[in-house]
Amino acid sequence: MQGIIVKGIAGFYYVKVDEDIYECKARGKFRHNELSPLVGDKVEFDVQNGKGFIMDILPRSCSLIRPAIANVTQAIIVFAVKNPDFSTDLLNKFLIQCEAKGLKVIICFNKIDLVSKEELEEKIAFVNSIGYKVICSRAKQGEGIEEIKEQLHNNITVLCGPSGVGKSTILNSILGRNAMETGDISERLKRGKHTTRHCELIEIKGGYIADSPGFSSLDISDIKKEDLQNCFPEFNEYKNDCRFSTCMHNKEPGCAVKEAVLKDEINKNRYDFYVKTLEEIQNRREWK
Template sequence: MAEGRIIKALSGFYYVQAEEHIYQCRGRGLFRNKKITPLVGDFVTFDISNPNEGYIMAIKQRENELVRPPIANIDQAIIVSSAVDPAFSTVLLDQFLVLIEAKNIKPVIFITKMDLTSDEERSNMISYQKDYQEIGYDVELLSTKEPSHLPNFAHYFSNNITVFAGQSGVGKSSILNALKPSLLLKTAEISKSLGRGKHTTRHVELQQIQHGLVADTPGFSSLDLSEIDVEELADCFPEMREIKADCKFRGCMHHKEPKCAVKQAVERKEIAAYRYEHYLRFLKNNQSRKPRY
């Protein structure tokens, strides 16, 4: 028996890395019977039936997992937003942040296409960068047209399992190609008629990049917040999570309750008004959804 990590899943085979070797494995029938699917990123024990092939015998407990892309035990998600084309959206960014916070994954924000901005747009991006940095997020402004400075961001990848997130066309594949040109990921052109790009990735694989492992997928774009309980939503906003204990009422939803520390912080401009408005929007959407039986 040996231990390793699944770095690729393709056509029913799981490729498990153990030290410097990669073994082609199949999952045991036991997993199918229990409706358990091994995921890229899983730590597993496996039986080597010959020098290069074996069977996965057990999957260790996961720290976290995503559905799209199907991957487990992620350390961080780099959320890629573009300053323009498609236009920057704080609502979309906050949806991604909430989803990632809910999974206990560390978010990092990359804002691309800064070379295409007007003076006013650049000023707005710098202002947003400051807002999110004050919350505690790492935010980098970069150009995907001139990506030669990307190696300066190697510290984000070192010793981490990283997945990318963001809508199509913001430059995720371009960043990965710049970090590791041998990947040759297809970059998705923006569809002007639909306002979104085309999906170009078929399977998930962890690639060695900058002394870490990166999922070579343009990232997940599923933005369903309905899985997050309304009572836990505020915890996905770090600036609210930090002060919620100061609210008068335990279990305060930071909406209509009196003497709410969060609302008071918004009034004092210690919490950005647009972040609070997004919280209320997400809260309303989750409260209004029909219960599933």
């Protein structure tokens, strides 16, 4: 039979087929091949004498390390507009990670009642200018939750974002229960605490959402300098018009991306972040 792993705990994997769940263990061959089943994997399995065994893992579209999950198609990046304070650079790091994995991205601005209408509109305009959909929410009051639910259909979705922005509250509101335990916000650090111990996929609205703390690492050291530009979708319209096909959009002459920045067709702050990140990757490679 074929199904999708929706939960994994202590070497047991729970595989969903239609409305049924089968408890399975992985065959030893996976250990020899240094391959472990992940939540989100589509697998072939067999049931023998009432015990399930995973026989094969079908090809993955992508895999994440933290959380350990495969075949994610969509990330909803949650940022509070205040408390904790909004950071454009931090948002850009999350965007790079999602783009590097080929995920569809939606940005959710939470706690919108904590800033003025003008400040909120400024943040929305910035995100719209780089081509991403925005959802505004007040998760504790339930505002914006239905709009988030509408985006889950036919997707495996993970929530990600900094600590304390309301990811757990949003997930709990989506599911109508406390799927993820939440703790108090540290008054000193303004960061959230949660006690999720494993990743689990929960079916809702014709898709799956991960009951998971989301990305806990923003390391982008594995991204090649040549691939970084692909993590900035606003470059796509221009990069084929550069003088050189190998243009890195930094110091090369005849760069259409730099021209677009000068014409305010590409956000300058985003471009400056690209250059800074590109130089960090180059310096890291040279140091190694």
